[in-house]
Amino acid sequence: MEIIRIPRIAQETCRKYFLRGRSIGFVPTMGALHEGHMSLVRRAKLENDITVVSIFVNPIQFGPSEDLDSYPKNPEEDIRKLREADVDTAFLPDGSLMYPNDFSTYVTADSISDKLCGGLRPGHFRGVTTVVAKLLNITGPTRVYFGQKDFQQTVIVRRMARDLNFGVEVVVCPTVREDDGLAMSSRNLYLDAEQRRAAPVLYRALSAASDLLNSGQKSAQEARMFMEKTLAEEPVVTHVDYASVYDPVTLEEVDEVESEVLLAVAARLGKVRLIDNVIVNLS
Ligand code: AMP
Numbered sequence: 660m661e662i663i664r665i666p667r668i669a670q671e672t673c674r675k676y677f678l679r680g681r682s683i684g685f686v687p688t689m690g691a692l693h694e695g696h697m698s699l700v701r702r703a704k705l706e707n708d709i710t711v712v713s714i715f716v717n718p719i720q721f722g723p724s725e726d727l728d729s730y731p732k733n734p735e736e737d738i739r740k741l742r743e744a745d746v747d748t749a750f751l752p753d754g755s756l757m758y759p760n761d762f763s764t765y766v767t768a769d770s771i772s773d774k775l776c777g778g779l780r781p782g783h784f785r786g787v788t789t790v791v792a793k794l795l796n797i798t799g800p801t802r803v804y805f806g807q808k809d810f811q812q813t814v815i816v817r818r819m820a821r822d823l824n825f826g827v828e829v830v831v832c833p834t835v836r837e838d839d840g841l842a843m844s845s846r847n848l849y850l851d852a853e854q855r856r857a858a859p860v861l862y863r864a865l866s867a868a869s870d871l872l873n874s875g876q877k878s879a880q881e882a883r884m885f886m887e888k889t890l891a892e893e894p895v896v897t898h899v900d901y902a903s904v905y906d907p908v909t910l911e912e913v914d915e916v917e918s919e920v921l922l923a924v925a926a927r928l929g930k931v932r933l934i935d936n937v938i939v940n941l942s
Pocket of ligand 1: 687688689690694695696698699804805806807808809832833834835836842843844845
C-alpha cells in the first residue's frame, strides 16, 4: 500500500490509474477506523480495480466550540488496518496543503445543508461538501463510498455530485452496529462506561418508532412521541437535538407517513453527541 501525503502526488497517482483504464473506489474518512469504515473499504474493493482511502480530519467542518482538537486519532493503527484490507493507496494529506492560508473557495448545497444536523452545526455541511469536492477532484474516482449512518451527508453529497456533474457514482452502505445496536462511530470512544451502557437507546427509539409505522400507524407525530418517550427513559441522555420523521430526499419533516421515510435522531449524552437513523419503507 502506498501512503501519500501530498495532494498533487495523489492526483497524479489516481490519474495514472484512470489512464490505465482502472476503476477507482474511493472511501473518504476522518480516521480512528472501525468496522463501519472497513465495511466501506471492503465494498469498494469488491466493486473496483483500485481502492483509495483518505484519512483527513477536516478542520473546516468543525465549529469553534466543537471537538476538532480532541477528535480521536490513531494513524498507525489505521494504516495497519488498511494494509490488512489490501487497500492500494492511503491518502493522508497535510492540512496546510489542503487549506493554504489564502484558501477562499467553498462549495455549498443550499437548503438541505441547514436541516437536521446543519441547523445545529452552522457551516458544518459547507465544510463537508468543500472537502468532498476537493477529495473527488484529487482522486477522480469511479465510485465513492459513504455510510448511511451519516444520512444527511449522503443526501448532500449525492446532490452536490449531481448538481456539479462530478460524474461519480455515490454508493451508500448500511450502518454497521455493535451487538447491542449502537451505531459504530469514532465518537463512541468519548463515552464513559455509563454513557456507553445507555447509548443504544438511540437505536431502540428508532426501532420502536419503525415498528409502530410498520404496524400501520401513519402519524409522524405519534412516531416522534414514541422516540421522545424512549429517549426520556434514559437519564444519561441529557439533551435531544432532534428525533423526527423526514422525507429522505428533501429532508423536510413529514406529518403523514407514506411510502418511504427517514427516522433520524441526534442526542447528547453529556458532552458526547451521537446521531443515528433508519429508513422505513412501507411500499
Ligand atoms: P467519518 O470518519 O466519521 O467521517 O466516517 C467516514 C465514513 O464512514 C462516512 O461515510 C461515514 O458515514 C462512514 N461510517 C461511519 N460510521 C459508520 C458505521 N457505523 N457504519 C457504516 N458507515 C459508517
